[in-house]
Amino acid sequence: MIDMEYIVNKYKELLIQENKKHNLVSRRMDVEELDEHIRDSLAILDWVNLSGRGVDIGTGAGFPGLILAIYCPDIAFTLIEADLKKSMFLTKVGRECNLSNVQVVRKRAEEAGRDLELRERFDFCTSRAVAAMRVMLEYALPLVKKGGLVYMWKGPNFEEEWKEAHNALEVLGGRVVDVYAYASGDRRRYIVAVEKTAPTPEKYPRRTGIPAKRPL
Ligand SMILES: C[S@@+](CC[C@H](N)C(=O)[O-])C[C@H]1O[C@@H](n2cnc3c(N)ncnc32)[C@H](O)[C@@H]1O
Numbered sequence: 001m002i003d004m005e006y007i008v009n010k011y012k013e014l015l016i017q018e019n020k021k022h023n024l025v026s027r028r029m030d031v032e033e034l035d036e037h038i039r040d041s042l043a044i045l046d047w048v049n050l051s052g053r054g055v056d057i058g059t060g061a062g063f064p065g066l067i068l069a070i071y072c073p074d075i076a077f078t079l080i081e082a083d084l085k086k087s088m089f090l091t092k093v094g095r096e097c098n099l100s101n102v103q104v105v106r107k108r109a110e111e112a113g114r115d116l117e118l119r120e121r122f123d124f125c126t127s128r129a130v131a132a133m134r135v136m137l138e139y140a141l142p143l144v145k146k147g148g149l150v151y152m153w154k155g156p157n158f159e160e161e162w163k164e165a166h167n168a169l170e171v172l173g174g175r176v177v178d179v180y181a182y183a184s185g186d187r188r189r190y191i192v193a194v195e196k197t198a199p200t201p202e203k204y205p206r207r208t209g210i211p212a213k214r215p216l
Pocket residue numbers: 057058059060061062063064080081082083086107108109110127128129130139
């Protein structure tokens with residue numbers, strides 16, 4: 001049987017070691033803070049049963065995609081991360097922790113969404129702290145199948161972001177189906193679930209940088 005605690009401890013060791021060389025997370029991050037990021041990544045498992053094939057956008061040092069891959073060994077996870085050092089770190093963890101369910105793709109989400117091997121291939125997408133909801137939707141919806149779900153980890157201003165995302169939801173074909181509220185440390189956190197209701201129009205995602213510069 002796979003011992004998840006063992007793997008997660010190995011991941012923490014690798015991150016602490018690697019963070020001394022490359023700035024993967026804030027230099028001042030201590031073990032308690034790291035544990036909080038891990039708990040925050042896993043919060044979704046108290047709410048939904050993830051299944052099928054998943055993609056995480058902007059995984060950074062591992063949150064939430066890599067942590068979910070450790071705890072859900074039956075789900076194949078693709079981790080999309082544009083930054084070279086971070087994507088190399090994620091690949092290293094995958095190799096050293098024998099995570100056969102992890103594939104790391106060093107690409108911008110805008111490019112990934114146009115890659116026919118990735119476009120509309122996933123049952124669900126996760127993402128935390130990457131972009132505002134309307135930008136995130138242009139990154140994420142092209143990657144999931146019609147009927148698939150996009151889960152976005154958000155702070156207390158999620159309702160504002162949701163209002164701003166009205167047009168993006170309409171243009172891209174998505175609707176907010178549920179919001180999960182929970183506490184992470186002393187902060188209120190939310191995971192917003194968007195269902196993809198229609199195939200993504202051909203022209204999305206737009207070129208690299210445009211979704212953030214000219215949000216829908
Ligand atoms: C603030 S960090 C958050 C990392 C992690 N998700 C977390 O919650 O700790 C944002 C990450 O998203 C990546 N990123 C930002 N925009 C991206 C894009 N368009 N495509 C792929 N990765 C992106 C950055 O390189 C960075 O590692």
